[in-house]
Amino acid sequence: MKRRIFLSLLLSFLWLGLTVSAQDKTYNTPSLENKDAWTLVLFPDTQTYVKFKRNQPIVDLMVNWVEEHISTLNIKLVLHVGDLVEHNALVNPDGIVGNQTGTQQWEAISRSFSTLDTKLPVIATTGNHDFGIANIENRQTFYNKYFPIEKNHHNKEMIREVALDEDGMPNLTNALYEFIAPDEKKFLILVLEFAPREANLQWAIEVVNQEKYLDHKVILLVHSYLDSNSDHIETENYPITDGNYGKAIWEKLVKPSKNIQMVFSGHIGAADQKRGHVGFRTDTNAGGKKVHQMTFNAQAMGGGWHGNGGDGWLRLLEFQGNHVSVRTFSPLFAISPSTRHLAWGSDAYAAFTFDLD
Template sequence: MKNVLALSIVFWFFVGFIGPLCAQQDYEAPTLKSDDGWTLVLFPDTQSYVKFKRNQPILDLMANWVVENIDPLNIQLVLHVGDLVEHNAILNPDGKIGNQPGKSQWEAVSKSMGAFDDKVPFIATTGNHDYGIKNIENRKTSYNDYFPIDKNFHTQKLLREHALDEEGMPTLTNAAYEFKAPDGRRFLVLVLEFAPREANLNWAKEVVSKNEYQDHTVILLTHSYLNRNNEHIETEGYPISDKNYGKAVWEKLVKPSANIQMVFSGHIGAPDDMDGHVGFRTDLNAAGKKVHQMTFNAQALGGGWYGNGGDGWIRLLEFDGNQVSVSTFSPFFAISPSTRHLAWGDGPFKSFTFELD
């Protein structure tokens, strides 16, 4: 009996003290794999960080961690997959689905992403929750009001193309940004509105086919594209007309192109289920080039739809020549020695690589 008791004491000592201590010692902060590498940071849907005021400090932490690592990781771009807010224009939230009105949500995400304003280009697409009142009841959005082109002068310098909205006014919800990587490779980041209208798909086709972009590597940034089974989304039940979801975007824009090589999206999620937040597939476009299509979100992790907003997860993409190394990392977990052993994603969030043509 005494031996059993002694063994139990040793076991729980290891689990409660030695185990976490070993995990802390095993933790390694993100670093570049190559001296010639540079990093693109991908933010998931941030809507649940700003619909509850209590969660916004986590988003601030995430953004400021990126700023602190601009030099160590050679961060050149920060992209956002849309659904910046939960409610575009709600006036009186009930405290259950959120406790901040739409205006406060936009102010919150604009403030958090404002950490990049004088540091690094920030480019976002718009999701369904960025339109209408609660969830794209119409195509009205406050995005252009809270992310005007002169908000971030680094982003402004990259802007090359933009479409017009339904009222004939310039809009950044459909835009293209030209970026030259440290190794000289030229990129075009093409942004499309949620479930883009036919006219905006045609606009995008014209942009990527322009002579000046034929040698560029195009990244398409859109919101609704892949489901958790790595399939192109065919349809969704939102009350808007003239809409194109993932499958139509693939067939009408991406596949016929000669230079779109990456598609980044968000949108999908399932409560506390990492697998329900991600997707990845590679197909060939009409020119025979590989198109790597990646969906990344985290909004229902950390307690489901009404939890902490997504456990602080971001994606780090290191570019080194044609190779792209993808990892999933949480500055939220990394900030404390007691949780940093959780800071690197595994399972559906595990690291992987892909090759560009």
């Protein structure tokens, strides 16, 4: 009897060992494809991570993973596609769609990214949930309070232009940053508020067309832009009536430009459907340059709208000169040998390349 139990346990351990070994064979430790390349990390909407207290440590895990791989991946820039929080100013969460107030959510995401404040620039745009009370009932946001320009000294050194709000005061929801890559290529990160108002869209048009910026490669960072069919979003049903969505942004700003070459956005999602969170298309601007437009989100992965917040997914963009390799990676899955075989996105829309002009 004892012999039979021993053999059974031995076989179980051998099976477990073989399973873990097989899983490990499908896992590649994150590394640069080209030793001379550098990496841009793109964060999806983080709203579902911070609206539940139980999910907030996952954002910490994602940020800490970035910090740990700054050297390994030569990470130089972190961008966020908006909807940092689920509720900008909610004071009475019901415990169902969230159990943290707006203040608690802003404090959580600001605290998480503070890990990188002395190490890397972290530039975010604002989404619909970053305004109003719960979902852009108005244009008021606490973004500037929790992400002031002084918070991250890299951002402070890189900022070049800031639009004025309706009170005539500088507002970081519409701003321009200059980034010089390790290979000396010049980039601009143009940040626009959710569904930018006409005045701010006109400001952006004037800014990127200044003579001193025409030799820069511009990255437009805006929240709502492409749908899951990779079509430009024409309109959405929000209380605001003064917004420009994807199609208008393309037609008024991006297409007429000569230097906007990338557009990054988030916003869209479908419960536990990876394909419903992403979009990608390439068009040509007035300068004859290709414009690569990429939407990346994950907020309803990992259990839907009230799940774990998005399974920890990040986008890693490796810049090898003008060649860009895009990979999708989850530090949450990678942390354990039993799940790390799931850590790399393997679908065509999760791992692909494009080339800049």
